[in-house]
Amino acid sequence: MNRIFSGVQPTGGLHLGNYLGAIRNFVTLQDSYHCIYCVVDLHAVTTWQDPAALKANTREVTAAYLAAGVDPERCIIFNQSQVGEHAELAWIFNCVARMGWLNRMTQFKEKAGKHRENASVGLFAYPNLMAADILLYKATHVPVGDDQKQHLELTRDIAQKFNNDFGVDFFPICEPLILGSATRVMSLRDGKSKMSKSDPSDYSRIAMTDEADAIAQKIRKAKTDPDPLPGPEALGPDGEVPEDARGARPEACNLLGIYAALAERSLAEVLGEQEGAQFSRFKEDLTELAVAKLGPIGAEMKRLMAEPDHVDAILRRGAERAHAIAHPILDEVHEIVGFLRP
């Protein structure tokens, strides 16, 4: 069975983008792959995290996996820092990856912004750790939102260079799995930037733990435009919104995409039903749908977060199982690289 590795950072405030772009897919994939789902706390500390909040956020991500329906028996769920091999392999990859490759990573440029000189070395080397996460388990497939595609390309480059440098055929060249119709959920306040945990406006995102009232208020305040929804003929031959139309009405397209993803229906079906609707009415339907889909997940997350011992036990058991796979693979890497193990 092919193996999947994926993860979410425990940086607090999981949102609809994390759910639709990642966590919901984790549930579907567990039927066809051997899945390893990590709470990537080593990635989280590439920007400063309050230690108490980091622990709480690690439990929050774990609770989100479980509440969404990831089965901890079939899948491995653990937090990254419990398996030291991630950091060890990342160091070796720091020595394989080239500065030029990392200099091209757009996410570092976005996150470091104008303060590049003040960004942590960890933030710069983040993609090498991501490559280590994946290759430590020889994962063949990685489900990612399309913002992570570039990092995955780098993982493939690192695997290839390692294999070439040492004359081995050791690491697989993994494939991205970009799934679902909402691979990029945009901010509710600005349809041109992605919904993100770090956006200062709480109204830019729907949190996975938001109550019905908060969801309704955020959708009501979401930016739209005065035009009604078009019919399905507005879609391109691929069933997607054409680029120019998306550029002209980014917020409208975003809400439409969210609706279709939550309803698990095509854009054509939704537009067929909603043609001519004003956004005031469409927003009511979207609110009802979002509350119905997210409400039970948010409630279960809260229940689980109130039981930290149970969550911690799942992470501990997952870490043991992850370690059992990772350790022999790292041993082989040591042998290939030439580290003496007398």
Ligand code: AQP
């Ligand atoms: N807006 C989004 N639409 C679709 N997928 C998304 N993901 C994140 N935002 C969206 C996907 O969620 C997974 C976990 O993300 P992460 O927490 O590890 O990192 P991130 O992409 O940096 O998440 P955020 O929420 O945007 O956090 P900040 O604000 O810290 O940058 C990934 O698979 C990601 O694609």
